[in-house]
Amino acid sequence: MPQITLPDGSTRQYDQPVTVAGVAESIGPGLAKAALAGRVDGELVDTSYTIDTDVKLSIVTDRDADGVEVIRHSCAHLMAQAVQRLFPDAQVTIGPVIENGFFYDFSFERPFTPEDLAAIETTMEEIVKEDLQVERSILSREEAVELFEKMGEKYKVEIIESIPGDEDLSFYRQGDFIDLCRGPHVPSTGKFKAFKLTKVAGAYWRGDSNNEMLQRIYGTAWPSKKDLKLYLQRLEEAEKRDHRKLGKQLGLFHMAEEAPGSVFWHPKGWRLFLNLLEYMRGRQEQADYIEVNTPDVMDRSLWETSGHWFNYRENMFTTQTEDERIFALKPMNCPGSVSMFAQGLKSYRDLPLRMAEFGKVHRYEPSGALHGLMRVRHFTQDDAHIYCTEDQMEQECMDVVTLVLDIYKDFGFEEVVIKLSTRPEKRIGSDEIWDKLEGALLNSLTSMNLDYVLYPGEGAFYGPKLEFVLRDAIGRDWQCGTLQVDMNLPERFDIAYVDENGDRHKRPVMLHRALFGSLERFIGILIEHYEGKFPTWLAPQQVAVLNITDKQGTYCTQVEESLKNKGFRAISDLRNEKIGFKIRELTLQKIPYLLIVGDKEVASRKVAVRTREGTDLGAMSLDAFCGHLQRDVSNYGRT
RNA sequence: GCUCGCUUAGCUCAGGCGGUAGAGCACUUCAUUGGUAAUGAAGAGGUCCCCGGUUCAACUCCGGGAGUGAGCACCA
Numbered sequence: 001m002p003q004i005t006l007p008d009g010s011t012r013q014y015d016q017p018v019t020v021a022g023v024a025e026s027i028g029p030g031l032a033k034a035a036l037a038g039r040v041d042g043e044l045v046d047t048s049y050t051i052d053t054d055v056k057l058s059i060v061t062d063r064d065a066d067g068v069e070v071i072r073h074s075c076a077h078l079m080a081q082a083v084q085r086l087f088p089d090a091q092v093t094i095g096p097v098i099e100n101g102f103f104y105d106f107s108f109e110r111p112f113t114p115e116d117l118a119a120i121e122t123t124m125e126e127i128v129k130e131d132l133q134v135e136r137s138i139l140s141r142e143e144a145v146e147l148f149e150k151m152g153e154k155y156k157v158e159i160i161e162s163i164p165g166d167e168d169l170s171f172y173r174q175g176d177f178i179d180l181c182r183g184p185h186v187p188s189t190g191k192f193k194a195f196k197l198t199k200v201a202g203a204y205w206r207g208d209s210n211n212e213m214l215q216r217i218y219g220t221a222w223p224s225k226k227d228l229k230l231y232l233q234r235l236e237e238a239e240k241r242d243h244r245k246l247g248k249q250l251g252l253f254h255m256a257e258e259a260p261g262s263v264f265w266h267p268k269g270w271r272l273f274l275n276l277l278e279y280m281r282g283r284q285e286q287a288d289y290i291e292v293n294t295p296d297v298m299d300r301s302l303w304e305t306s307g308h309w310f311n312y313r314e315n316m317f318t319t320q321t322e323d324e325r326i327f328a329l330k331p332m333n334c335p336g337s338v339s340m341f342a343q344g345l346k347s348y349r350d351l352p353l354r355m356a357e358f359g360k361v362h363r364y365e366p367s368g369a370l371h372g373l374m375r376v377r378h379f380t381q382d383d384a385h386i387y388c389t390e391d392q393m394e395q396e397c398m399d400v401v402t403l404v405l406d407i408y409k410d411f412g413f414e415e416v417v418i419k420l421s422t423r424p425e426k427r428i429g430s431d432e433i434w435d436k437l438e439g440a441l442l443n444s445l446t447s448m449n450l451d452y453v454l455y456p457g458e459g460a461f462y463g464p465k466l467e468f469v470l471r472d473a474i475g476r477d478w479q480c481g482t483l484q485v486d487m488n489l490p491e492r493f494d495i496a497y498v499d500e501n502g503d504r505h506k507r508p509v510m511l512h513r514a515l516f517g518s519l520e521r522f523i524g525i526l527i528e529h530y531e532g533k534f535p536t537w538l539a540p541q542q543v544a545v546l547n548i549t550d551k552q553g554t555y556c557t558q559v560e561e562s563l564k565n566k567g568f569r570a571i572s573d574l575r576n577e578k579i580g581f582k583i584r585e586l587t588l589q590k591i592p593y594l595l596i597v598g599d600k601e602v603a604s605r606k607v608a609v610r611t612r613e614g615t616d617l618g619a620m621s622l623d624a625f626c627g628h629l630q631r632d633v634s635n636y637g638r639t
Numbered sequence: 640g641c642u643c644g645c646u647u648a649g650c651u652c653a654g655g656c657g658g659u660a661g662a663g664c665a666c667u668u669c670a671u672u673g674g675u676a677a678u679g680a681a682g683a684g685g686u687c688c689c690c691g692g693u694u695c696a697a698c699u700c701c702g703g704g705a706g707u708g709a710g711c712a713c714c715a
Contacts, residue, residue: 103710111642111643112643113643114644199643199709199710200642200643200644200709200710201642201643201709201710201711202641202642202643202710202711203641203642203710203711203712204641204642204711204712207711207712208712209640209641209711209712209713210712213641213642213711214642214711215642215643216642216710216711218709218710248650249650255706255707256706257688257705257706257707258706260705260706260707306715307715308715311715312715315713315714315715331715332715334715363714363715365713365714366640366641366712366713366714367640367706368640368641368642368710368711368712368713369640369712369713369714370707371708375714460715461715462715484715512715546675548672548673548674548675549672549673549674550672551672576671576672576673577673577677577678578671578672578673578674578677578678579673579674579675580673580674580675580676580677580678581676581677581678582675582676583675583676584675584676584677585676585677586676587675587676588676594675596674596675598674599674600674608674608675610675614675614676616675
């Protein structure tokens, strides 16, 4: 006699066990049709699931996120079924749900082509029309292995064998297709309304580059055609923000074949770069950092001491000189910083010592990893190393976290996710030290009441780390800042300070932190975040002064000079072109303010102000405009 | 590094069963001095990514390489 409580608090009584579909039907035919799955006491189940005790139930439809996930997961099965109908030799492996869609990996003798994709989509549509029932069944491990061996699905056999324990396994069958799966799935293949296969790519079996490469097909699926269309539009919008495209259009930088993964900064891009650097320098000075500079090329022995030679040798740029010494371009700033710390005797009175460096680092990244400014081989870190006592370590961590979160706000990044990565397998130092270090990061987060996501085993080889992931204007996540605590490098380099008792061998703790992370990457993120419309304080060019005819040229130049003298970045455009043409060009360059000057403005000693959004702020005196500009600049990018 | 695709004028891109190529914008010159997103005309501009091979002939076909794009793997 199950009594079922629905989400609205109402209850329903049934004389005998009832399925989720049965409940939906008893509520109404519309819901029965819309039901994709059920949530029974918090657990997602199929609509065919039978309820025989008192439970809380919600019927899952495509109006909730769970329902959309079920659609996507089932759509992966639908695609696999279509692939096997068209290509019986293709073996299935796995097909999970991902953000906005799904993929399925197949083992097949050749890569799939775009024509194959079209054919697969057509076959998927046919299977939707067939409206096949999706049936769940349970098999024992032995039966399952036997079944897949008979079908020649060796990857499935491998998956089953790797599932621990000896519990029974659930299977889903739709027509001639059966797959091992936890479920739940849609009740029938007629439920799909909008899907599209988006791309093909290679992917390693089990995500291991030592294994063979499988053929992966990506797809996206939505509750309605309209949702699918909106999604595809969003992709197009994102493409318009692509920093590589905007970087070219706005004349910020270029890359060349001779220097793969390295940036040629053009004047405007470099201005942006310097703006960020000067901003960070100011913030660090306020926070009692000192700034230093260390060599780019250093002897191999230094990297052996640091452990980088052992861990990352194949990703380092090296050079051998005539006398056969091997040098490496620094892939990190820490050994240089440690060497700086080791100069002269340090006292406990010097600690905490916050030593910053805008260090250019070179890493020989795998060619396939390179991506515009986001992943380069030559980049600049806003790096700093904080040397402190064990007692100071937690407070220093908290100060760094406070600083980084505040800095991100100046760019309009309010949503920041903190990742905590702990000791990896490949590491140096004792477990006791790792306990202390992980404890310090954890404690500083908890005492600041900050949420975090744990990434076990993802730390650096010398210490655990926090990573700051920010969400941009269109909801994409980017990892930028990092904070690592480290007692291992100080040990390896044998650095010390003198404590209050005159002990000359006290070991400092070392914090590694970068807040932008890589200046190059951060600029890439900003370009996409702002769609090239940098807030005024950052914009490489803040104001352009345009004359309508040659007659106002002198006045325009005076205005430009006057703005420059006040510290604003101004240009003038005195070309013999129509005013509409100049406005169009400079607006496309996304300059925040255009000052239009004709005879009227010259006569009244004013400027007519137009924003890049096309708003006419009217004519005003230059002083009034400077006031406006100053207020805009001092707001940074805060929202 | 792996899989698949791409590489033609400064930029965005057409093009052709193998017979050395074209548009728009930008550039130069001339005319035009025009009030809030494109004034008109003329001119100039190319080793069709690189190296080999096949061919009477290769930008086009074949092989190798580089760069780049989407994924995968990697990211101190």
